[in-house]
Amino acid sequence: MGYKVVVAGATGNVGREMLNILAEREFPVDEIAALASRRSLGTEVSFGDKTVKTKDIEGFDFTGWDIALFAIGSEATKKYAPIAASQGCVVIDNSSLYRYDPEIPLVVPEVNPEAVEQYKKKMIIANPNCSTAQMVVALKPLHDRARIKRVVVSTYQSVSGAGKEGIDELWDQTKGMYVPGQEVAPKKFSKQIAFNVIPHIDVFMEDGQTKEEWKMVAETKKILDKTIKVTATCVRVPVFVGHSEAVNIEFEDFLDEDEARDILREAPGVMVVDKRENGGYVTPVECVGDYATFVSRIRQDGTIENGLNLWCVSDNLRKGAALNAVQIAETLGNRCLKKG
């Protein structure tokens, strides 16, 4: 006996990956519903070797459905997640809407799987921001060994983090650069993204940080340890899929780079690729379609007492969104919603 599973946002990049990953990992699905907006009514999406017709989320009755994976953005989530929850369906939400609510668990299964058990308070579990998810997977085993005091991170985030429109803008703008008269002006992004980088993701806050940077700080504290200090600079780069991060870590205790490499090799969800030669590291195009958080360029930082640097890359649509959501569903199933 399996679960009745809803995927809301099934026509989007994250929703399509959710359907792929549910099938790939053979999540025990008895029945699947693919939901999106009215615009997509009847659109066919793939679920394993089947196709499923998308239904309108408006008016959908969640009664009797066990788990709903949401990837429809904060505004639509605000309207539909409380309806699903009140009808007895556990919502695993990818938007940022509920992440900072103390009564809603924010979960990365490699880091804080026990937190799923708090789902009962509101019948909602939050999935973190894509840049946070991959970073905490790499930080957790190092923190367990040497206690992290402070993290300085710079991100290199792909355009798929901005949804379908982000992908289209990079594609059209790049093509348009070669055809006189077909130049494409910035719309989704604040400046030209083709052949450029933009140090601005999400809105600006009063203190000069962007909301994306603030999210990495607040979410790392909630998921991993509230005592860890994080400072972030989040940058959009002309890459289609795969977020990269240059991470500088200051520990309480000394941690040798070789020991860090060994710890990370054994860590769940991490794949170390770290050879000090041409190509001995992972770049975003190589992580697409994979589950792992790849860690490369592990090295001592001699400018502080107990410091390490590393390079961390993962598929933002997978570990950064859909995979983590499915892993939460698996954890919820194993710990709380046992069937059969």
Ligand SMILES: NC(=O)C1=CN([C@@H]2O[C@H](COP(=O)(O)OP(=O)(O)OC[C@H]3O[C@@H](n4cnc5c(N)ncnc54)[C@H](OP(=O)(O)O)[C@@H]3O)[C@@H](O)[C@H]2O)C=CC1
């Ligand atoms: N991309 C990423 O790296 C990450 C994304 N997320 C979250 O996931 C969300 C979706 O991202 P992504 O898939 O990339 O975005 P896309 O733009 O690719 O897809 C958006 C999806 O949401 C649906 N949708 C939008 N508005 C509504 C509405 N009012 N009612 C019902 N469905 C609606 C769309 O349906 P339709 O096709 O009918 O318009 C579509 O299925 C994001 O907004 C974010 O909250 C979280 C972490 C990482």
Ligand SMILES: N[C@@H](CC(=O)OP(=O)(O)O)C(=O)O
């Ligand atoms: N903001 C992320 C993607 C995303 O949707 O994040 P969030 O769920 O925190 O809004 C990016 O642009 O790469």
